[in-house]
Every structure is written in structure tokens, then in C-alpha cells.
Amino acid sequence: MQEPVTVSEFGPEAPPPPGVWRRWWRRQTPVRQDRFAMLAPLAAVALFLAAIASAFLYLRLEEMDREQEAVKRDVEYAQQRVRLRLLERQEQLMRIARDISNLEVDTEEFAGRAESMVIQYPELQALSWIDERRRIKASYSAPSVPNAHLRAEGTVLRVGETETMYGLARDLQQPVYSQPTAGSDGTGMLQLHVPLTLQGKFGGVILGEYSIDGLLRYGVPADVSAKYAVALLDGKGRVLAGTALPARNPANLLPWATRPNEYEVPVSPVGNGLVIRAQAYRTSLGVIGSGLFWLVGALSAMTAWMLIGNWRHTRRRMQAQHALIAETNFRRAMENSMLTGMRALDMQGQITYVNAAFCQMTGWSESELVGRTPPFPYWPESDREQLAARLDDELQGRTTTGGFQVRVKRKDGKLFDARLYVSPLVDAKGHQSGWMTSMTDITEPNRIREQLSASYERFTTVLEALDASVSVAPLGSEELLFANKLYRLWFGVQTAGHLQMVAQAGVPDHPRSDESVDDVDSFVGLPTSTLTAAQSENAEIFVPELGKWLEVRSRYLNWVDGRLAQMVIATDITPRRHAEEQSAAQAERAQSASRLITMGEMASSVAHELNQPLTAINNYCNGLVSRIKGKQINEVDLLAALEKTARQAQRAGQIIQRIRSFVKRSEPNRTLSDVTLMVNEAVELADIELRRRNVRLSHYVAARLPTLLVDPILIEQVLVNLLKNAAESIDHAQRPAARRTVELRVVPKHVEAQPVVEFSVQDSGAGLAPEVMDRLYEAFFSTKVEGMGIGLNLCRTIVESHQGRMRAENLYNGSEVSGCRFSFWIPVSGAPNPLANKNAGVTA
Structure with missing residues (x-):
């Protein structure tokens, strides 16, 4: 025991010297010296009794802790048993709900399953099937359920009854437990709502009702019920089932035994609305009859009174010492850290x-x-x-x-x-x-800082050396944030060139509001992540002041000061545009030349076709002259002969006009064109060559085809070229008369979810060799001795200029090549053609 220190004239910080105590002891009377001498053994006895009291208190606390741990362990074990029982019933109800959602269970089978579960599990009092309109479709209740709680099939739940839990199960789409309540007859009920899903929609619930008394009776183990007073409580502490011990008299409690020997825990998955509590039965003696307690208490009070003075002084000294040490350590740690x-x-x-x-x-x-x-x-x-x-x-x-x-x-x-x-x-x-x-x-x-400076210098050098104009300006402002050397050469140091390119390229800009007088970003606070993450926009514009064609690319970015800015990169594409224009002119001349070559190759057939109406006209005229000279013709015969002569002349004129329109060079003119008319024009032109080579043509045009935004002359050129190539392939293969056929089909299709019109030409020739297939569309490559090799190349160019695609494939009869099919498709760009029905059909 520490020797008490008192405050004297020597100061609070220094204890008095030992000589003072000796002088003080000598000044005392012998009686007082004896009295003080007696206090030593009494103090020793007090310390001994205090040790005994401490040991008693320690043992008692250990005993109470063991009892409390036992209660806690048994209550948690009982809670796990009740929880597992609830989860097993919940899983069974979810299985029934899943079968109902899959339309595998009707009301009769549900009633049978409900009866089996209620009989098998006594805590389950009733099962009900409630549809989405809160109407009871099927229900089964245990015989012990009062008539007032029975649910009749076909009835609707009363207003307010389970309405909250029913709506919660419908919104959450998962099982929901209700707050347990005690009935007026003393029976507590717990409800479980399991939602139903019918064809992806809410279809009602399966309502399971548990008896809380049954949960306690069949869920809590018998050994726990025998050792403790077990009860189920609601969220407010009211007893729903079980028994509760009466409160103990506070006068009989020890000071260290204020905690009751009981434990409670919520029952999951219900939550805090259902609590299981166990109270240990009283097995110890009363506090009043414990004399040892009072003896230990008295000795403890005496010891505390003797030590309190020394403790107070020591505490003040220790507090001052600790404060000084803490302050010193804090300052040293702060300096060192x-x-x-x-x-x-x-x-x-x-x-x-x-x-x-x-x-x-x-x-x-x-x-x-x-x-x-x-x-x-x-x-x-x-x-x-x-x-x-x-x-x-x-x-x-x-x-x-x-x-x-x-x-x-x-x-x-x-x-x-x-x-x-x-x-x-x-x-x-x-x-x-x-x-x-x-x-x-x-x-x-x-x-x-030096690296950043060097990096900035390199960055500026690269941008200044670019052959493209780069400029950055904030939105809604005429300030130019950055401009490289080429921009300054073209437009100077003003923002006018930047804004002019943005306007001509069609990129939206947002001028600053006139009402704002502060030089701030008008887009502050708006989400700019979508703009800055978007891809750049491209456009080609012509700048008259420069006399150049520029390819303008722009995108949004966050400037270093946080403002939303727009960067514009302009590249001079004037040489490329000139090359493209020359290429387009050359392609146009090649297309006209191809049509002239096609008609040159068909010249003999065209001459033969024109010879027929001209011969007929000559015969009609000679016949008329002879009969008129012999006066052997009347007016009716004369008119009939003249009408036939006029029809033959008209036919010859139509053939010549069609050929002239086909070979005439003109600018491309894309219009909404009727597919059937284009096919008929091409068939009439190519039919001359097919009949000359003794090839039979059959074509099919589907009904109700939409109109196409195309140049009809160019599409007719493709069809004529494919039909002429098909006839030449059959003629070169020397097929017999029965197999000399060409089929033209025009049908609607969908390619990559896009509506198109497909044109296909199928022949019965010898097909295409593998080495020919690889070079089929190569310019100036031809399998014909007199061919120029530009026909198919132009055909594919024409189709691709109309955003279409072209392909060729061999047809097989087993391992033998039985022909070839060329096909191409054009995307639909107009409404369905009402005239397509009139000319649709199959022609042989």
C-alpha cells in the first residue's frame, strides 16, 4: 500500500523530509502511540477481509457469467431451431408459388398440398391463395382455427386486412413476414406473404399463417423449455406466447446482480417484430440471508474510506505528471514526424x-x-x-x-x-x-516543372508543324484559346475563321446570352461528360476567301480552366476533291462507253430486230401498190393494211428510241423509280441478244415492291450487262435447247435488318473458274477474246454508288457446276409502289 502524502508547508510538489515524521511521532502521548500501533493489525485484518470479499465477489460474478452464457447459448440454439423451421416452411411455400407461376398447380391441387402441409406441420394454421385483386382463390385452415379467422374461397380480403404486407410483397417481389399480433382469444398469428409471378406480372400471393404458440411449442427444444421460462414477444415487448417470470424484488438483489439472468434475441427472418426470450428460474439464496455479503460490504466501506484520501492526492499528482509527459511526447512526435x-x-x-x-x-x-x-x-x-x-x-x-x-x-x-x-x-x-x-x-x-516545360515545347512544335489548321475556342464566346501556325496563316488571330468553319460544317454552336455581363462559362453546372466523350464530327466545306476545300473535324473538350470548348481541325483537301471530280467524270465516260460497247456487240441482233418491221412495211406497201393499180382493194382493206404498216413503223421507232436513250450520255439523275418499269426496259433491250443466241428468258418481279431512289438508266445498264453475259455463258457452254434458260428474279429482302430489293440473274452455263472468281471485278480483266474487261467492274461500281452490294456464285448439281448466279441489292428509300401489282408476274 502506498504511503499517503499530504500537502504541507513544504509545497505540493515535494513530500516532507523523514525527520518531520519522527518529530511528529515523538510529540504524541503514549496512549496515542498505542492507539496508532493497534491500527496496524486492524489494517492487516481489513486487508484480509477485503481479499475474502473480493474473492467472493469474483466467484459470484464468474457464476453469474456462466449462467448468463448458458442462457445466451440455449436461447440462440432455440432461435436457430425456430428460424430453420420458418425457413423450411418458407421454402415449401415458395416452391408452391413457383409451381403456380408455371401453371402446374390449380386450386384443387393447391388445396391438397395445403391440407398436407397443415397436417404435417402443426405450427402452420392456414394456407391461402390470393390473386392480384385480393380475391381468395383457394384456402385451407386447420380445424383449430376459429370460424372468425376462416377465409372462404371467392371472397375478397377485408379493407385493411394484410394490406400493407400484401402491397410490400407486390412491390418487392420477395417473401414478406408481417408483424405478429396477439388475437382477442389469446392466440397469436404470424403471416408470410409469398408473391406470385404470372407471365412476368404480379399474380397475387400465397398467404401462410403460423400460430405463434405452435412455433414456441414445436420449434423450441424440450430441454430448453424445461430449464427456462421461454416466451415469444412482439416488437414492443408484449408476450405473444409462452410464460414470463414475475419481476424480482429490488430489495433482494445484490448490487452486482442488477442484470437479470435472462436473454432475448430476434427471430430471423421475421426480424425485430418477433423476439424469443428465456428467463432462468431462481436457484440461489436471498440476498437478505447472506450474512457474508454484509460483512464484506462493511469491510469494503471501511477500506474505501481509508484509501480515499491517499487516492485523491495521488490522482492529482499523476494527472499533472501524465499531462506533462503527454504534452512533451506530442511536441516531440510532431517535430519528428x-x-x-x-x-x-x-x-x-x-x-x-x-x-x-x-x-x-x-x-x-x-x-x-x-x-x-x-x-x-x-x-x-x-x-x-x-x-x-x-x-x-x-x-x-x-x-x-x-x-x-x-x-x-x-x-x-x-x-x-x-x-x-x-x-x-x-x-x-x-x-x-x-x-x-x-x-x-x-x-x-x-x-x-522542367519536364512540363519541355513537353509543352515539344507539343507546340508538333502542332505548329502540322499541315492542318488547329483552333480551340470556348462555347458561347469569341475568345480564341489556341491556334497553330497554319490557322494563323489562313485566318489570322481572330475567332472569325473558327466560327465560319463551324457554321459551314453544320456543327451546332451556342452563343453566349446577351443578358450575361460576366465573362463566365454559360454552361457551368451542366453535364459535359457526354459531349467530351462523343466522337468527332466530320464535314467538307469550301472557303471562298481561301479558294480551298477543307475537311473539318470538330469535337468538344474540357479546357484547362474547366470551360467547355470546341476544337476544330481543318485539312486542305482541294487536290483530293479535284481528283475525285476527275475520277467521277472518267467513271461517267466509262459507263457511257460500256453502254456503247454493249450495243455494238448487239448490233447484228438489233439490225435483225429492225429488219423485221422494215420488211413488213415494205411488203405492206408493195401489196397496197399492186392492189391499188389493179383496182382490187376496197376502203376497209386499205385502212387495215395502212394500220398494220403504221404499227410496224411505230415498233421500229420504239426500238431505235430505246437504244438511243440507253446509250445517250447524261448526268446521273437519281429519282424514285418503279422497279417493274426498269426491269421491263432492260428485258426488252436484252431480249434481242437472248433470242439471237436461242436463250429463253423467264423473269419474276415480286408484287408490291417499294420505289427505289436510283438512276434507272444505270440500273438498266447493270441488268442488260448481266443478262447478256448469262446468254454468252450458255452459248459458250454449248448447252442443249432444253437447258438454254436464264432466270431474272426481283424480290424484297432484309440485309442486316435493312429492307432492300434484290436483283438476281441465274444462268445454266459452265460457271466461273476459281481463278476467274478471284479476279472477277478487276478492271480490264476478261475471259472473252474480244472482251475489254470493264463491264462487271462498272456494274459493281454502279451498284456500290447506290449503297448496294454485288456478288457472284456458282450453282452445283451434286459435284457438277450447273450454272452461275449474279445478284445485287439496292436499299429501299421510298414508300411501297402501288403500281408494282399491275406489272408483276412470271413471263417465259
Whole structure:
């Protein structure tokens, strides 16, 4: 036991010397000395009794902890049993709900399953099938359920009955337990709502009703019920089922036994609405009959009274000591944990203090630095005059507020850059005792700044050397944030060129509101992530001031100051545009030449076709002349002969007009064209060549085809070329008369979810060789001796210019090639053609 210390004239901090106690003891009377001498054994006895009381209290607390742990363990075991029982019933109800959702269970089978479950599990009182209109489709209840709680099939739930849980199960689409309630007849009920899903929609619930008394009776193990008073409570602590022990008399409780020997825990998955509680039956003696308790209490009070004085004084001393130690440790830890080096100088420039960070930066220890005078060891030899002048300015009070940069030498000789800040050092009395200097290593920031400067210089050099104009301007402002050399050469340093390119390219811009007078971004606060993450927009424009065609690409970006800006990159594409125009003109001339070549190859057939109406006209005229000279013709015969002569002349004129329109060179003219008319025109032109080669043509045009936005002459050129090639392939293969057929089909299709019209020409020739298939569309490649090799190349060019595709494939009869099929499709760009039905059909 610590010897008590009193406050005397010697001060609160220092105890009195031993001689004082001896003098005080000698001044006491013998009676008093004997009395004080008796207190020693009494104190020893008090300490002994206190030890006994402590041991009694310890054993009693240990016993109470063991009892409490036993109650807790048994209650948690009972809660797990009840929880598993609820989860098993929940899983069974979810299985029934799943079968109902899959339309595998009707009301009769549901009633049978419900009856089986209610009989098998006594805690389950009723099962009901409720549809989405809160109407009971099927229900089964245990015989013990009162008539007032029975649910009749076909009835609707009463207003307010389970309405909250029913709506919660419908919204959450998962099983929901209701808050258990105690009935008026003393029977508590717990409801479980399991939602039904019919064809992806809410289809009602399966309502299961549990008896809380049944859960307690069949869910709690018998050994737990025998050892404790077990009860199920609601969220407000009211008993729903089971028994509860009466409250104990506080007068009989020990001071350390205020906690009742009971434990309660919520029952999941119901939650805090259902709590299971167990109370241990009383097995110990009453507090009043425990004499040992009162003896220990009295001795403890005496001991506490004797120690209280010494404890108070000792506590005050320890508090002051701990505060001093904590303050010292805090200041030392703060100084040692700082990354900034600290150095203190007296008024003469001598180092009086350095922290750990300063020593770590310089490499010199505290003992090597404290007490040193200028020049200091961490001064580089080449900078000593400059640093000495700086130190003199510090000592004279001429300090710089923003600090200054110097070079510092480490102990190993290496140099680093540092920034120093100087401030006066004032003591506790308010007098300046020196100067405090803080030092920060800025070697890495300087290196990063130099790298950034070099990177910016490289970036600027690259942009200035680009052969494209680059400009950046904020939205809603006429300020030019950036412009490279080519932009300045074209448009100067104004934003007019940037805005002109944006306007001509059709990119939306947003001028700043006239009402705003502050030079701020009008888009502050708006989400710009979608704009800056979008792909760039391209456009080709012509700038009259420059006389150039420019390809303009623009995109949005966040500028360095946070404003939303628009970057425009313009590339000079004037040579490319000229090349494209020349290429288009050459393609047009090639198309006209191809049509002339086609008609040249068909010249003999065309001459034969024209010879027939001209011969008929000659015969009709000679016959008329002979009969008129012999006066053997009347007016009726004369009119009939003249009408036949006129029809033959008209036929010859139509053939010549069709050929002239086909070979006539004209600018491409895309219009909404009727597919059937184009096919008929092409068939009439190609039919001359097919009949000359003794090839039979059959064509099919589907009904109700939409109109196509095409140049009809070019599409007819493709069809004529394919039909003519098919006839030549059959003729070259020397097929017999029965197999000399060409089929033309025009049908609607969908290619990659896009509606198209497909044209296919199928022949019965010898097909295409593999080496020919690889070079089929190559310019100036032909399998014909007299061919020029531009027909199929032009055909594919024409089709692709109409956003279509063309392909060729061989047809097989087993392993033998039985023909070839060329097909191409054109995307639909018009409404369905009402005239397509009139000319649709099959022609042989």
C-alpha cells in the first residue's frame, strides 16, 4: 500500500523530509502511540477481509457469467431451431408459388398440398391463395382455427386486412413476414406473404399463417423449455406466447446482480417484430440471508474510506505528471514526424535547434549541427558568399514573405534544391530570442516543372508543324484559346475563321446570352461528360476567301480552366476533291462507253430486230401498190393494211428510241423509280441478244415492291450487262435447247435488318473458274477474246454508288457446276409502289 502524502508547508510538489515524521511521532502521548500501533493489525485484518470479499465477489460474478452464457447459448440454439423451421416452411411455400407461376398447380391441387402441409406441420394454421385483386382463390385452415379467422374461397380480403404486407410483397417481389399480433382469444398469428409471378406480372400471393404458440411449442427444444421460462414477444415487448417470470424484488438483489439472468434475441427472418426470450428460474439464496455479503460490504466501506484520501492526492499528482509527459511526447512526435526541416538560430546566427527532418535532408546529425556558426557545413562552397548575405539579411530582419530558393549540400556531397522560409522566434515572455527557418526539398517539383516545360515545347512544335489548321475556342464566346501556325496563316488571330468553319460544317454552336455581363462559362453546372466523350464530327466545306476545300473535324473538350470548348481541325483537301471530280467524270465516260460497247456487240441482233418491221412495211406497201393499180382493194382493206404498216413503223421507232436513250450520255439523275418499269426496259433491250443466241428468258418481279431512289438508266445498264453475259455463258457452254434458260428474279429482302430489293440473274452455263472468281471485278480483266474487261467492274461500281452490294456464285448439281448466279441489292428509300401489282408476274 502506498504511503499517503499530504500537502504541507513544504509545497505540493515535494513530500516532507523523514525527520518531520519522527518529530511528529515523538510529540504524541503514549496512549496515542498505542492507539496508532493497534491500527496496524486492524489494517492487516481489513486487508484480509477485503481479499475474502473480493474473492467472493469474483466467484459470484464468474457464476453469474456462466449462467448468463448458458442462457445466451440455449436461447440462440432455440432461435436457430425456430428460424430453420420458418425457413423450411418458407421454402415449401415458395416452391408452391413457383409451381403456380408455371401453371402446374390449380386450386384443387393447391388445396391438397395445403391440407398436407397443415397436417404435417402443426405450427402452420392456414394456407391461402390470393390473386392480384385480393380475391381468395383457394384456402385451407386447420380445424383449430376459429370460424372468425376462416377465409372462404371467392371472397375478397377485408379493407385493411394484410394490406400493407400484401402491397410490400407486390412491390418487392420477395417473401414478406408481417408483424405478429396477439388475437382477442389469446392466440397469436404470424403471416408470410409469398408473391406470385404470372407471365412476368404480379399474380397475387400465397398467404401462410403460423400460430405463434405452435412455433414456441414445436420449434423450441424440450430441454430448453424445461430449464427456462421461454416466451415469444412482439416488437414492443408484449408476450405473444409462452410464460414470463414475475419481476424480482429490488430489495433482494445484490448490487452486482442488477442484470437479470435472462436473454432475448430476434427471430430471423421475421426480424425485430418477433423476439424469443428465456428467463432462468431462481436457484440461489436471498440476498437478505447472506450474512457474508454484509460483512464484506462493511469491510469494503471501511477500506474505501481509508484509501480515499491517499487516492485523491495521488490522482492529482499523476494527472499533472501524465499531462506533462503527454504534452512533451506530442511536441516531440510532431517535430519528428514533420517532412519540413526546422532550424532555429539565436540572435548571433548560431544554430540552437534542428529537427529530425532537417537532419535527414542534409545528412548531418543534430550533434554536428547544434552550436555551429556560419559558414554552416551544408552550404555549398560556390554559394557561400550568397548564403552568407542571405543569413545577414535574416539576422537584420530583412526577410522575404514568399521565401527564397537555395542549393543545399548533403553530407555525401550531393546537392538538392530547397526553399527556405524565415520567421522570428518569440519566447514565452514575448521577447524575440532568435529566428526560425523552415526548409522544404523542391528538387522533384523543379524536375517536374522542367519536364512540363519541355513537353509543352515539344507539343507546340508538333502542332505548329502540322499541315492542318488547329483552333480551340470556348462555347458561347469569341475568345480564341489556341491556334497553330497554319490557322494563323489562313485566318489570322481572330475567332472569325473558327466560327465560319463551324457554321459551314453544320456543327451546332451556342452563343453566349446577351443578358450575361460576366465573362463566365454559360454552361457551368451542366453535364459535359457526354459531349467530351462523343466522337468527332466530320464535314467538307469550301472557303471562298481561301479558294480551298477543307475537311473539318470538330469535337468538344474540357479546357484547362474547366470551360467547355470546341476544337476544330481543318485539312486542305482541294487536290483530293479535284481528283475525285476527275475520277467521277472518267467513271461517267466509262459507263457511257460500256453502254456503247454493249450495243455494238448487239448490233447484228438489233439490225435483225429492225429488219423485221422494215420488211413488213415494205411488203405492206408493195401489196397496197399492186392492189391499188389493179383496182382490187376496197376502203376497209386499205385502212387495215395502212394500220398494220403504221404499227410496224411505230415498233421500229420504239426500238431505235430505246437504244438511243440507253446509250445517250447524261448526268446521273437519281429519282424514285418503279422497279417493274426498269426491269421491263432492260428485258426488252436484252431480249434481242437472248433470242439471237436461242436463250429463253423467264423473269419474276415480286408484287408490291417499294420505289427505289436510283438512276434507272444505270440500273438498266447493270441488268442488260448481266443478262447478256448469262446468254454468252450458255452459248459458250454449248448447252442443249432444253437447258438454254436464264432466270431474272426481283424480290424484297432484309440485309442486316435493312429492307432492300434484290436483283438476281441465274444462268445454266459452265460457271466461273476459281481463278476467274478471284479476279472477277478487276478492271480490264476478261475471259472473252474480244472482251475489254470493264463491264462487271462498272456494274459493281454502279451498284456500290447506290449503297448496294454485288456478288457472284456458282450453282452445283451434286459435284457438277450447273450454272452461275449474279445478284445485287439496292436499299429501299421510298414508300411501297402501288403500281408494282399491275406489272408483276412470271413471263417465259
